[in-house]
Amino acid sequence: MSQNNHHDKEEKKMYNKGEVITGLVLFAVIFAFPFWYNMGKAAPVPEPVLTxxxxxxxxxxxxxxxxxxxxxxxxxxxxxxxxxxxxxxxxxxxxxxxxxxxxxxxxxxxxxxxxxxxxxxxxxxxxxxxxxxxxxxxxxx
Amino acid sequence: MIKCMFSLTVVIILAVLAFVGAETAGFKAQFLFGIAIPYAALLIFVIGVLNRVIGWARSPVPFAIPSTCGQQKSLPWIKPANLDNPTTTGGVFGRMFLEVFLFRSLFRNTKTQLSEGPKISFNLEIFLWLAAIAFHASFFTVLARHLRLFTEPVPSVIQLLEKVDGMLQVGVPGILLSGFVLLAAVSYLLLRRIIEPQVNYISLTQDYFPLFLIIGIAASGILMRHIFKIDVIGAKQLAMGLVTFHPTIPEGIGGIFYVHVFFVSVLLAYFPFSKLMHMGGIFMSPTRNLPGNTRAVRHVNPWNYPVHTHTYEEYEEEFRGKMIEAGLPVEKE
Structure with missing residues (x-):
């Protein structure tokens, strides 16, 4: 019983927290590149001009x-x-x-x-x- | 075979759904397949991946795993294998780099054969590695190339990449190597599962499904560029709308575009629950990321039950008087 309780408590802990969080932040930042690169502003769609x-x-x-x-x-x-x-x-x-x-x-x-x-x-x-x-x-x- | 056919059927149904929806049901279906589903899929992908990796980070590693290939650093006159069994963080980075970028352990894949004699031989089996690296590298190139539709102005690196990718200058619009390499590699990986009896035996639905899905993505992309032409300006307008949070549905892009986008959305949403999570998992592999330093550093199992110990020192402390009386030897007088 007490062993189970102990186990549950340990499961909440994250190991190598610094490295893992750094990796995940890197992943999110790289993956979101198009979102922050355009800064939310869509360039106007080009309208070709006819002579x-x-x-x-x-x-x-x-x-x-x-x-x-x-x-x-x-x-x-x-x-x-x-x-x-x-x-x-x-x-x-x-x-x-x-x-x-x-x-x-x-x-x-x-x-x-x-x-x-x-x-x-x-x-x-x-x-x-x-x-x-x-x-x-x-x-x- | 039924697992294979089932996966194929699901992918075909997905394609028909998106195509018929976008072509016949008009704006409502296009909004669904072009905006609502992509956003939902992206959200599921990001949260799902973070959740899976954090879940792994919460799992304790009970043992240091020293039993990787190669000699661990021990006595000065025994030569250690610094890449296979690194003892330093730098060494671990080296091993990880080769694993992530060159698939080093897959490269060592061998085929065991029994020939007359009987004689056993271990032959280099290079094709799985070759197809795997071609698949991953071309998929990455294809993905990076697509940034031309998601950025304005388009970064010069992306323009350069596309130029290199299209260096053959065959046809107009020119064929891009990465797309065809991707299709060829993923087709090989699928055929291998179907044709090789041993691989076929262990293949499951979840092995076939992503392969068919990626074949669908690559094929629809190539078809869109060269055969069933779409309005690229409209496609970019939609993509830019998504990434700038001003979603729009331009008219007349073409049904196949929505099939392509729907396939990608399904892949993204499916990703965190599938074997594709090896993208994050490779960094969490104990046999790859733990230094082989068990001779120098003691690894304590994080979920060890706190065992009550009674060391000899404590024992002698407790019974010293009685031990001396009985004439037993003690370490401290």
Whole structure:
């Protein structure tokens, strides 16, 4: 009986308290990094700005939602098509023809790279290697 | 096999639940899977982990455990194994470091085989260690990479990590090595359980379930990036809302995103009650964290019952007179 009581009392005690608490505090602080790093302030969600030319055109080559999620894959397909098959013509679902060219076609309307492309790219922390070759304000010959 | 199939079924049901909910039930379901469940899961994870570790810290270690591999420090002319059986705190740190970062004891895993003769041989069995270290390292990389969705501005270390991870530059968006290594390693760990008869025999539901869950997490993540495209800006907006306590549900992120988040939430909530607690447990392992100094320091069992002792000195003190009378030898006159 008295042995049991003794045991119960001992169970409440924490061994190596200093080390364990230090470890647990470290765990909590590291795990909570995104919480204290942002200090509770959400950065505003970027709104890409359309140029007058883009506004006037009303529609891109595909619907907006699809362009938002798939533009990078379209550009990749275009690159393969142009560089490997010498096919420069893209026909969209409403039978409109487009020149498969980032510099001459896309960036013609969206000539404001910083306000259009970079805004979301920076927010999502992506650095596309398109810009390694294709420059800001292009007009390729 | 039934344990394996049961775990798989549970994971599939979880996926269907989140997908159908987010795609059909609209805002209410998205609020549930995107905000309410993640917050609840995070709370369960943190409190659960702290609770488990404190519980372990309250458990007394009855014995110092010197029976680890390697010679303990003894006489000056016997060479001690300083890493396997360290006597100092520094040595214990060294052993712990190798254990946590390189899985040293798993590396020593051997396979016993009986060949003709009969001859017994112990062969190095490296694949479990290889898959384990690939799994843990890639999972950590994937986790760290996700900070790009939880921080603004994104720290340059995280951007650098993603650059290294995507160094193959295959496709757009480029494939990230860690995701595929994670999927391959966790698949190996699952197949090992299913195919190897001995491992299969000792495998339980709670062994299969986290494997299927992590396969689900990795697969949904890869699918989201490369096949069923989601709105990344929306995903980051939701994630940032969570960590800044201004939760929002942006429209049209896509059902698969909620499947991914739900899987992660289930993993977090399940964590403290599962074998995954080895994350904290490895630091609490007596054979890893106790110095092998039993020859130098006496370890007293903390729950020893206070035994009433009567030492020889006390005995002689009590009976000295009578002992001298009877002609018995005494230590003190």
């Amino acid at each position: 007058e030319q883009a506004k006037a055109a009303k529609e891109c080559i595909k619907p907006k939602a699809l362009m938002k999620t798939d533009h990078m894959q379209i550009l990749n397909d275009w690159r393969n098509s142009v560089a490997r098959d010498r096919n420069r013509i893209y026909v969209n679902s409403s039978n409109k023809e487009f020149d498969m060219s980032l510099s001459n076609n896309c960036l013609d309307c969206h000539s404001n790279k910083a306000e259009f492309c970079d805004k979301c790219h920076t927010y999502a922390s992506v650095s596309p290697y398109c810009w390694d070759c294709h420059i800001d304000k292009p007009k390729e010959k």
